Amino acid sequence: MKFGVLVFPGTWSDMDFVHVIDNVLGQESEYVWHKETDLSRFDCVILPGGFSYGDYLRVGAIARFSPVMTAVEKYAADGGLVFGSCNGFQILCEAGLLPGVLLRSVHLQYRCQWVNLRVENTSSPFVSACNTGDVLHVPISHYEGCYYADEATLAEIESNGQVALRYATPEGEISNAANPNGSINNIAGITNKEGNVLGLMPHPERCCEEILGGMDGLVFFDSILPSKV
């Protein structure tokens, strides 16, 4: 399976994704500079974390105008798998490929820490290897991670089952205390209506090897892989 890992100016999780794809999963990956315009050679496209354009103006607001985003739109419209993590999630929201927006976290600090996610809906190809209610232990690393959508949009994505994962306690309880950034309804990850675009604030690529303190990130890749191999 061949992954395209997008690189915007200021992206930094690109190398971590490539490491996991190549060295942990034994799959194929390729860096895609943001000025490229064709993604048709890939089985999955990843928008990694980082500070595209320094997060200047507003997170993701400049990157969404990069030439590659036109290709991402087309790729997604054609049913291709698009996975945005952290800054990638922010860019997908800015580009209108996912609903809602990521605001500054409520405590007004950058936070790098482990959190727990409860799997809410396994129908998308990104978490199909999980069972609903599974709890995943993964790291976050962001300042602007507070998911927000207006009431109508929120009602729609909830009723469509677009919420893929929520911040939870280790026991899987959805609570304020388990919410690391103030996200509405504890939302950590959502898909588009069709389920082929996922945005996720946490960093699954950081927990795919035991030596790094956890392997739960692998379920995202395990979910994606069988669908295309």
Place this chain on the structure above:
Amino acid sequence: MPINQQDLDDVALTQDEYQLIIKRLGREPTIVELGIFGSLWSEHCGYQHSKPLLSIFPTTGDRVVTKVGEENAGAVDIGDGQAIVMKMESHNHPSAIEPYEGAATGVGGIVRDIFTMGARPIALLNSLRFGPLSDPRNRYLFNGVVAGIAGYGNCLGIPDVGGEIYFSDMYSGNPLVNAMCVGLLETSKLVSAQAGGAGNLLMLVGADTGRDGLHGASGLASRTFEDDRELRPTVQVGNPFLEKLLIEACLELKDTDWIVGMQDCGAAGLTSACVESVSKSGGGLEIDVAKVPRRADGMTPYEVMLSESQERMVVIVKKGNEDKVKTVFDHYDLRSDIIGHVTDDGIARIIDDGEVVAEAPIKYLTDPPLYRLDGVKPEWLDELQQFDFNSIADVRREDAGAVLLKLLAAPNIASKACVYRQYDHQVQVNTVVPPGSDAAVLRIKGTRKGIALTTDGNGRYCYLDPFAGGKIVVAEAARNLACSGAKPLALTDCLNFGNPEKPEVYWQFEQSIRGMTKACEVLGVPVISGNVSFYNETRGEAVYPTPTVGMLGLIDDIDKRCTISFKSEGDVVLLLGQGQASLAGSEYLEIMQGEVAGVPSIDIELEKRVQQCLLSATGEGLLKSAHDCSDGGLAVALAESCIAGGIGFEGELPIIDRLDTSLFGEGQSRAVVSVGSTDLSRFEQIATEQEASILKLGFTKGSSFVILEIIDLPVEELADAWQHGLEKAMG
């Protein structure tokens, strides 16, 4: 226009130095020449007061790849054709004035020193000191510095894996902000800071040049100052996004043969970057300031040459390759301009659109007058050293638990998680032991190896006895690595002191260096890079003499790494090393008695044996945990291992003399280790071989921290005090 006193003051040159310049040139310098001399002869660039003493550090070793002071940072071989590059640098004065940008640009500067050598920056650490958090100004500085480090470092995608934070009255108004960066490179691809032969081109890349940071090197870093606000414009503003692009572009260049060298535009900007790189190869240079892209109108050649605008580098390009190099920068939408070239006449010639505005021999520029002063032991020190510990009451048995809780919550000891969780410490997916243990451990991908990193300093010890304190700083850093299972390979330092023109400060400086040197020699750890920060004073009062060190250790097999946390119940807990402790300079003495007194001491030969014992034992996989026994003494070290592992302890401590000394006294060459019962005899054998004593303290057990008949507290309660202490101190 004749040079006046104000011109000299601007660049911190004395009349004598000015006369020396006239004598060497055989004429009055132009204003541009004066600026160049002032910057390069400043303490910050020229090490006027420190060079003679710094030369006593041991700087060589089998693994040392670079010659100290010759490159942007020091490099040390870690096998497999790989080297680690590292350096630590202070940004104390800018941070005192504008904490966010001061700290941010400190990170930016040290990172540039690493990737200019062709190394990928793989870790950041910070050694920070502030006044007490009860003062709102100190809270402002603390929050600003932490936010600045987070704001800049997180944007670069370099994990911030460790460091230290201390608070003391002595740093009120003059915080210490020492940033360290570590890089990894293929040794054969090391990029030098040399300019090579005549004809090579000087290419300025990155940001445009503005008026920000004028006189940073000569003004801010090289003298004391009274009014902060007046100096605010000398603090630069960082752009981490631009720096991230520079990292990627410059690392692409290291794989080509198009360039000769790279040099960061740090203190004294273009002036030092160009002159220093050219001086190393004995050549000259010609720069046309008209070709320097600017962000402000009407800048004079003087301002262009002395600007400290951030995120700029000079790349020395082999003639004929300039278009190819430019393509790399164009790819990242970065600006790159040829501003001059290397000559062979030994002259630094600055031209402004055809007119020569400076023309000075480089050998004069890089040869500042050196000052070797006579240090004098401060008169007040005798009284502090002769403090009578019998004059203070011992802790009562029934109060020991409460004192332990108080120490665990003290900002100097309490968990720093509320700080380091603001730093991305995981990016690059190498962080195997995150912040919070004795040292951070990173894996080296594609190998079995790991590296351990730590920073250490103890201003209180150095204040009470700078010679012993200097030894202890080095020893403790090495011990942190040994506790992590890593053999110490090299160190970088930041020497933070007051005004060296005062004999007492110079004495502290000299004694500290001699102490550090002694420890480096005995422990076999060379100094591969470093930085001196003088004039750390507020209203005439110097900070604690505070040499800080950053140390690198190597773990041959990453699976042999060791951490501070107790791992399982039923393990034997032992004190390795020296049994004796003392209240001298201890955290306990300051917190409970309000005293900073006594004479700290260390037996550096014993230290070496203790560390060897730790290395042998971790190498054989015998230790479940190991924790350096430092601030807060034995009781605190035991409690920290309990908290980290979520496992209790039950045992007895040897009560020698006084209860407070036994529980909370501090002593060097000590570590708390836990060993599975089946490995105990082998561990005892190793300790005997190394002539390092061990003392059985008790066992890991249950969920309470029990020192029989003295302390019995749930680990949860200890953890609560330790985890929230710093936040509570913030109010």
